Amino acid sequence: METRELRYFVAVAEELHFGRAAARLSMSQPPLSRAVQQLERRLGVRLLDRGTRGVTLTGPGAVLLREARAALAAVEAAERRTVRAAVPADEAEAPVVLATKAGASSELVAKLLDAYAAEPGSAPVDIVLCAIGDQARMLRDGRADVALLHRPFDDVAGFDVEELGTEGQVLVLPSGHPFTQRPNVSLADTLAVPGLPAPRWPRDDGTYADGPGPQVHDHTQLLQLVALSRTCVVLPASVGVHLNESLAAVPVLDAPEVTTLIAWPPHSRSRAVAGLVRTATRL
Amino acid sequence: METRELRYFVAVAEELHFGRAAARLSMSQPPLSRAVQQLERRLGVRLLDRGTRGVTLTGPGAVLLREARAALAAVEAAERRTVRAAVPADEAEAPVVLATKAGASSELVAKLLDAYAAEPGSAPVDIVLCAIGDQARMLRDGRADVALLHRPFDDVAGFDVEELGTEGQVLVLPSGHPFTQRPNVSLADTLAVPGLPAPRWPRDDGTYADGPGPQVHDHTQLLQLVALSRTCVVLPASVGVHLNESLAAVPVLDAPEVTTLIAWPPHSRSRAVAGLVRTATRL
């Protein structure tokens, strides 16, 4: 299988429409149809059910969609890491790229960067602030060398990780909301706070579930919407320390513990990544 | 980057010789040279140093070799898993493929298979006995669904794993060897047993290190060579229980503990794999 075929199939499987997929690929529809047919014939597997109203995935098609995304990410990672391994030859030092969630764990990041910079022989660190869920993608396709993730929210499958610490969660509300008088709440309470529907996060494919809550993709945006009494949200306790006066946090007693992890791609050989991980685990 | 280019580069990088690489790819040398040049030009990176006597890898070239192998394994896995997702539709049940080291942990495997078969709704299990180090490769490229590995020997990077247990290690000797009189030995003793050089295992690329010991690639072969007084070896204690009379085992006091793991590819969605893992952790 060539990566071109995988890209074509992924486009069709995501759009569920040959015409739109062809447009996305900047090509015309017939060669795309033909390429997918050839792929199906070569594998001996029907990947798509062609209805008269668009297309649906078969079971094997769904498997291939998932696997093809992973394979394409691996190919992209190969390309990026090769190119990045080449530039430092003439430049001063290869910076290591650390991906972290925008608006989360900022004091942890600051401490980590300070401690690592103090290490002898440490490399410069580029920080990339990601939208929610993007860190894993960046790590997978080679745009980042190392990332801070939060279990159970982020998908850590396929990475090497070290745990950095755990914390409880709090319900973040606009200040003045009746719940802010209470010493704590339960998870059940948080599911249906009167007047504040839960926000909707992007799914892996970038679309949003249906529902009343606002669509959000990063923490800054989210906290702003909470301050505007548009939504409320359960977050790790550490976000609570720096909330401004328009926001309040109430501990959620029975929420699952959140574990902050430092993650890196398997087989990473970078001395800088190793140093960063070692520093982080000693914090 | 197309997988074809990656396959070409990997062939050249492994052979370090365009002619042999071309032969391995069943093509002639000039198009192969051209393809690799195009790849280098497109990436803007020198991957190989062409000397008059063959070829050597540059730093970025070594990075690409490692990344390209992983990417190609991911593509192969995508293909295999897609095809395998298709057949069960008409067949009775999709068998789940369990890879395990030939000659190791046989009683653990037997217990696992019995326990899993007793579970309601369990799928048939195909056992694949691998040469040393092959389980990880089979798992990576989709030939196996789940594998039993041993840390720190096998490379578990990139898999999801559960620990099944740990054990010490023993030195396996031909019976009658003077060391068999001792209650135990130290790791230092095992490195230079008089007359019994350590065996040589295949490296990742299939070649062997230089040295006096015999070349081995699986446990059966290995134990036979020990019985013939050709070598001796440090192995997990569980192999000791069923040694025949021509072999003897002595505990190695300061050898690292060996952890038996059950491993599966990240994002595995198979109900059978999940059941097998659940059964294994309960043993």
Add this chain to the structure above:
DNA sequence: CCTCGCCATACCCGGCGGGTATCAGCCCCG
């Protein structure tokens, strides 16, 4: 029953991947 939307088919063309023949550098050896 007609029409519209969607995917498949038919056909053509240009580029590129692959082949053969040959060149150019370097080491080794006589």
Add this chain to the structure above:
DNA sequence: CGGGGCTGATACCCGCCGGGTATGGCGAGG
């Protein structure tokens, strides 16, 4: 010190295949 025999690079040609346009078939909806 010069030639032969490795090595990889270059030159050139050809056939296939990936891409384009035009059109057909077919089911859903009005």
